[in-house]
Structure formats: C-alpha cells, structure tokens
Amino acid sequence: xxxxxxxxxxxxxxxxxxxxxxxxxxxxxxxxxxxxxxxxxxxxxxxxxxxxxxxxxxxxxxxxxxxxxxxxxxxxxxxxxxxxxxxxxxxxxxxxxxxxxxxxxxxxxxxxxxxxxxxxxxxxxxxxxxxxxxxxxxxxxxxxxxxxxxxxxxxxxxxxxxxxxxxxxxxxxxxxxxxxxxxxxxxxxxxxxxxxxxxxxxxxxxxxxxxxxxxxxxxxxxxxxxxxxxxxxxxxxxxxxxxxxxxxxxxxxxxxxxxxxxxxxxxxxxxxxxxxxxxxxxxxxxxxxxxxxxxxxxxxxxxxxxxxxxxxxxxxxxxxxxxxxxxxxxxxxxxxxxxxxxxxxxxxxxxxxxxxxxxxxxxxxxxxxxxxxxxxxxxxxxxxxxxxxxxxxxxxxxxxxxxxxxxxxxxxxxxxxxxxxxxxxxxxxxxxxxxxxxxxxxxxxxxxxxxxxxxxxxxxxxxxxxxxxxxxxxxxxxxxxxxxxxxxxxxxxxxxxxxxxxxxxxxxxxxxxxxxxxxxxxxxxxxxxxxxxxxxxxxxxxxxxxxxxxxxxxxxxxxxxxxxxxxxxxxxxxxxxxxxxxxxxxxxxxxxxxxxxxxxxxxxxxxxxxxxxxxxxxxxxxxxxx
Numbered sequence: 001x002x003x004x005x006x007x008x009x010x011x012x013x014x015x016x017x018x019x020x021x022x023x024x025x026x027x028x029x030x031x032x033x034x035x036x037x038x039x040x041x042x043x044x045x046x047x048x049x050x051x052x053x054x055x056x057x058x059x060x061x062x063x064x065x066x067x068x069x070x071x072x073x074x075x076x077x078x079x080x081x082x083x084x085x086x087x088x089x090x091x092x093x094x095x096x097x098x099x100x101x102x103x104x105x106x107x108x109x110x111x112x113x114x115x116x117x118x119x120x121x122x123x124x125x126x127x128x129x130x131x132x133x134x135x136x137x138x139x140x141x142x143x144x145x146x147x148x149x150x151x152x153x154x155x156x157x158x159x160x161x162x163x164x165x166x167x168x169x170x171x172x173x174x175x176x177x178x179x180x181x182x183x184x185x186x187x188x189x190x191x192x193x194x195x196x197x198x199x200x201x202x203x204x205x206x207x208x209x210x211x212x213x214x215x216x217x218x219x220x221x222x223x224x225x226x227x228x229x230x231x232x233x234x235x236x237x238x239x240x241x242x243x244x245x246x247x248x249x250x251x252x253x254x255x256x257x258x259x260x261x262x263x264x265x266x267x268x269x270x271x272x273x274x275x276x277x278x279x280x281x282x283x284x285x286x287x288x289x290x291x292x293x294x295x296x297x298x299x300x301x302x303x304x305x306x307x308x309x310x311x312x313x314x315x316x317x318x319x320x321x322x323x324x325x326x327x328x329x330x331x332x333x334x335x336x337x338x339x340x341x342x343x344x345x346x347x348x349x350x351x352x353x354x355x356x357x358x359x360x361x362x363x364x365x366x367x368x369x370x371x372x373x374x375x376x377x378x379x380x381x382x383x384x385x386x387x388x389x390x391x392x393x394x395x396x397x398x399x400x401x402x403x404x405x406x407x408x409x410x411x412x413x414x415x416x417x418x419x420x421x422x423x424x425x426x427x428x429x430x431x432x433x434x435x436x437x438x439x440x441x442x443x444x445x446x447x448x449x450x451x452x453x454x455x456x457x458x459x460x461x462x463x464x465x466x467x468x469x470x471x472x473x474x475x476x477x478x479x480x481x482x483x484x485x486x487x488x489x490x491x492x493x494x495x496x497x498x499x500x501x502x503x504x505x506x507x508x509x510x511x512x513x514x515x516x517x518x519x520x521x522x523x524x525x526x527x528x529x530x531x532x533x534x535x536x537x538x539x540x541x542x543x544x545x546x547x548x549x550x551x552x553x554x555x556x557x558x559x560x561x562x563x564x565x566x567x568x569x570x571x572x573x574x575x576x577x578x579x580x581x582x583x584x585x586x587x588x589x590x591x592x593x594x595x596x597x598x599x600x601x602x603x604x605x606x607x608x609x610x611x612x613x614x615x616x617x618x619x620x621x622x623x624x625x626x
Contacts, residue, residue, distance in 0.1 A: 140435035146346025162325030171343025172379035193446030225515035238422035286431025301388025364556030
C-alpha cells in the first residue's frame with residue numbers, strides 16, 4: 001500500500017493570475033528541476049529508451065523557443081522543489097496535480113483559455129475530440145457486421161427465440177462491465193494508447209509491450225481486414241443477380257471482393273491521414289446511419305408482425321404467437337458458452353475510445369458519458385433488431401443464414417429490399433473500418449512515443465516535415481473578415497490538415513492490406529478470442545490492483561468494485577473454453593505472444609540499459625518497487 005503524497009510548499013508570484021496547466025507542461029517543469037535535497041527519492045527504477053527520449057525532446061511548452069514559454073504572467077524559473085513519495089508518480093519530480101495553489105488542472109482536463117495551442121509533434125496537446133466524436137468511435141466499431149450475421153450462431157446454440165434475446169442482453173451487459181472498468185482507468189490515466197498504457201503503468205513495460213506486439217501486428221490489422229472483406233462481400237452481393245443465394249466462391253469473385261476491400265481501406269486511410277476532424281465527422285455521420293439502419297429493421301419487423309403482410313409472397317413467421325418463446329432452449333453449458341462468445345464478438349469495440357483519450361477535450365467528464373450512453377443504446381438496438389428478425393423469419397431461416405439482414409430485406413421487400421439492406425450493411429462496415437483505422441493509428445502512434453516501436457511511428461505529419469510547433473486561434477466570434485466559404489470549410493471539414501499520425505496510419509493500413517490479401521481468418525478469430533480477452537482480463541485486473549496500491553490516485557470516475565470482478569470472471573470462463581475447445585490454436589497464440597518477450601528484451605529493455613542523461617523527462621515512471 002502506498003502512502004499518501006506529501007507536498008512541499010510552492011511559492012508563486014503574488015498578484016498573478018495563472019492559467020491552468022496540464023500534465024505535459026508539468027512534466028516539462030519537472031525536467032528542469034535540478035537535483036536537490038528537497039526532491040524525494042525515486043521509488044521506481046528510472047531509465048528510458050533512446051527512442052522515447054527522441055520522441056519527447058523538443059516538446060517543452062515553456063522553452064524559450066516557444067512564444068508561450070515566457071510571459072509576464074508566467075516567468076521562467078528553475079528553482080522549484082517538489083516532493084512526491086507515492087509509488088505511482090507521473091514524472092520523477094512531478095508536483096501533485098490536484099492540490100496546487102496556483103490552479104493546476106488534472107491530467108487531460110479541459111482548458112478554456114481563449115487560445116488553441118497546437119504542438120507540432122504531439123497529438124495530446126491538440127485536444128479536438130468531443131463527446132459526440134467519442135460516442136461515434138465506440139458505436140462505429142461495435143455496430144459493424146455482427147448484428148447482421150451473428151444471430152445465426154446465437155440462435156443455433158441458444159435453441160429458442162427467448163434464449164437468444166437473453167444471450168444478447170447478457171453479452172451486452174458483460175461488455176458494459178468491461179467498458180465501465182476502462183472508463184475508470186481512462187479517467188485516471190487519460191493518455192492515448194488504451195490498454196497499452198494501462199498495462200505498462202500498472203504491471204510494467206513488458207506487459208504493455210506484449211499488448212502492443214499482439215495488437216499492432218495481429219489484432220488490430222486482422223480485425224480491420226475482416227471488416228474490409230465483409231464490406232467487399234456485401235458490395236458484390238448487393239449488385240449480383242441473386243443476392244440472397246449462397247455467395248459465389250469462384251476465384252475471380254473472391255479477388256473482386258478483395259479489390260473492393262483494398263479500395264475501401266485506401267480511401268479510409270487517406271481520410272484519416274488528411275485530417276482528424278474529417279475522420280471524426282465522418283464517424284459521426286456513420287453512427288447516425290447505423291442507428292437509422294437498425295431502427296428501420298426494428299420498425300419494419302413490428303409493422304409486419306402487426307399487419308401480417310409483406311410486399312412479397314412470403315408469409316411472416318407465426319410461431320411466436322403459438323409457441324413458447326423458450327421452447328427448445330438448449331441446456332448444454334458448452335452451447336451457451338458458444339452463443340455468449342458470439343454475442344460478445346458482436347459487442348466488441350467498447351474499448352475503442354480509450355485509444356484516443358489523450359485527444360479528448362475533457363476526458364474525465366466525457367469518457368464515462370460516452371460509455372454509459374453508447375452501451376445501452378447499442379444493447380437496445382441489438383435487442384430490437386433481433387426481435388424484428390424473430391417476428392418475421394422462422395427460426396430455421398435465422399439459424400441457417402449468415403446474411404440475416406439481406407434475407408430479411410428480400411423476404412419483406414423482394415430484390416429491392418435485399419439491395420438496400422446489403423448496402424446498409426456495407427455502409428455499417430465502412431464506418432467500422434473508419435473507426436478502427438482511426439484508433440489503430442493512435443495505438444501505433446502511442447507505441448512509437450513510448451519506444452515500443454521505432455520513433456518514426458510516434459511522429460505527427462508528413463515524414464521528414466517539421467509542422468508549426470504552435471498555432472494560435474482566437475475563440476472570439478469576430479469572423480467578419482473571413483469569407484463564408486472559408487468559415488464553412490474550417491467548421492465542417494479541416495483546420496488541422498495533415499496534423500495526424502500519418503506514418504502510424506500508413507503502417508497499420510499496410511498490415512491490414514497484407515491480411516486482406518492472405519484471406520485466411522479462422523485462426524485469426526481464435527487468436528482474437530484468446531489474446532484479446534487475455535489482455536482484457538489483465539487490464540481490468542489492473543484496475544483492482546490500482547485501487548489497492550494507489551487509493552489516492554485522482555479518479556474522475558469510479559465504477560462499482562463488483563464491475564471489474566464480474567468482467568474478470570467472465571473473461572476467465574471464455575479463455576478456459578477456448579483452451580479446451582481449440583488447444584492447438586491456443587498454443588499458437590501463446591507462442592506468438594511469448595515471442596514478444598525476447599523482442600522486448602532487445603528492443604526496449606536493451607535501450608533502457610544503455611544509460612542516458614539524468615535530467616531526461618517523461619510522463620510516467622514504471623510502477624512498483626524493487
């Protein structure tokens with residue numbers, strides 16, 4: 001158990017109004033603090049890789065080269081002394097963030113100081129993501145193709161319509177417990193990178209690196225490839241003569257689908273390289289489109305159930321009126337586990353917003369709001385869509401169709417219905433591809449900044465370019481001198497052109513393209529289940545560890561302690577099922593993850609062991625004592 005921090009006095013000039021400062025500025029102040037007897041002894045080993053020193057150098061907002069670094073209201077001084085005895089420090093000499101007399105804000109807190117300060121090499125200083133953007137990121141990736149295809153697997157294993165609805169509800173609530181746990185971690189550690197940051201700061205760099213190793217090279221590009229392939233399949237199906245028949249598996253058609261997938265991936269990558277605002281605005285639009293698609297299916301199903309009519313000769317299902325909704329429910333625990341796993345797969349993506357949390361304008365406030373808005377909306381939408389399928393289609397059709405939405409449209413509206421629904425699913429997949437490309441780029445970027453990948457992936461803008469280190473933009477409403485067109489362009493499209501992690505996005509897209517061309521996803525799905533839920537389990541377990549070890553850490557949001565416990569138990573259950581059901585694939589996953597250990601030892605640990613300057617600064621120290 002760590003002790004509460006002990007704070008030394010802080011002397012500030014009198015009659016001076018200071019603007020709030022975030023953790024990045026505080027870290028730079030800590031870097032200029034000379035070693036003295038007043039500084040507390042480090043409770044953790046120091047040392048940082050050379051790539052991380054390079055990525056963090058030149059970013060001091062108080063340097064003389066920065067126009068905002070020296071002002072009458074904020075004189076430069078190097079004589080501060082700080083004392084922190086907590087084992088979980090933000091920097092080696094970083095003054096506590098919540099109790100300073102001069103108005104410091106917590107890490108990542110929103111600032112309203114009339115100016116938009118943009119650092120040319122750090123996305124976390126360019127806080128542009130809003131509550132709506134965060135909502136669209138989670139919804140955009142959760143609602144992909146799962147709800148349009150997973151009902152078959154859930155219905156087959158659950159055995160009855162009532163049990164299927166129960167599986168959807170339980171899967172949604174379990175996903176919600178994981179999301180709520182990540183909301184607390186994100187509020188306490190509001191930086192880009194998601195689980196990569198949480199694992200490395202709680203359990204050590206090795207765990208963070210292994211997550212990066214698995215996610216960057218397999219999980220993220222692999223899942224994006226699956227989404228892109230499904231997009232290509234539905235586009236081909238929408239314009240094929242017999243869209244409700246079994247998909248054409250001829251080599252020529254498969255390569256057409258892959259070509260369409262690569263085109264979609266290229267377009268999404270270009271948009272994400274061009275502008276953060278453009279990518280998030282596009283995500284907002286696709287979020288509303290997805291809710292519209294699911295709401296349309298739900299309303300259509302209710303109308304057909306009430307009237308008993310369709311625009312075709314198909315007779316709607318009547319079993320729900322005469323047969324118990326739980327008749328034929330499967331009593332085999334293994335079948336329920338498969339059904340639950342399929343449901344959780346459809347809900348996956350709830351951790352999406354945590355990868356970009358450092359760019360939120362107000363992460364402590366907005367992240368819990370995003371989580372607790374997105375999850376109930378998605379759960380309700382899934383339940384209504386599944387109910388609609390049940391009211392219209394017999395269980396045999398639902399259980400045998402992997403394109404349930406297209407089948408639904410064909411039976412109710414005919415060929416035009418299958419075309420419209422196929423295009424809707426394609427649009428949903430395109431929106432999910434945009435969301436995963438956006439967040440995956442930030443994961444690669446955070447790994448580059450942390451030193452887990454070459455530092456070039458932790459840069460912003462075009463490779464080799466030197467973006468303007470500071471851009472000032474007044475918040476006033478005096479826009480009389482601006483043309484109407486320029487104001488609309490700045491508001492709706494881009495005022496941050498190329499201020500994106502271009503190298504990271506391109507790297508992730510190239511890996512995704514390789515997976516699209518390889519086209520074998522069965523092992524990848526098993527890998528996703530085992531590795532993905534292993535890291536989910538460790539991350540949420542870290543929340544419990546952090547509660548015990550750091551009770552005084554500032555947490556803008558705290559979830560019930562039962563929430564992470566429930567999620568950890570479910571994760572262990574799913575992992576145990578995977579081990580017994582597919583032991584060979586599980587062994588492959590363990591071998592791949594284990595192969596990251598020697599890579600970490602050479603790439604990260606080896607660099608940390610080379611020594612370095614004593615006055616370097618970084619955001620965090622490794623947590624724990626030796």
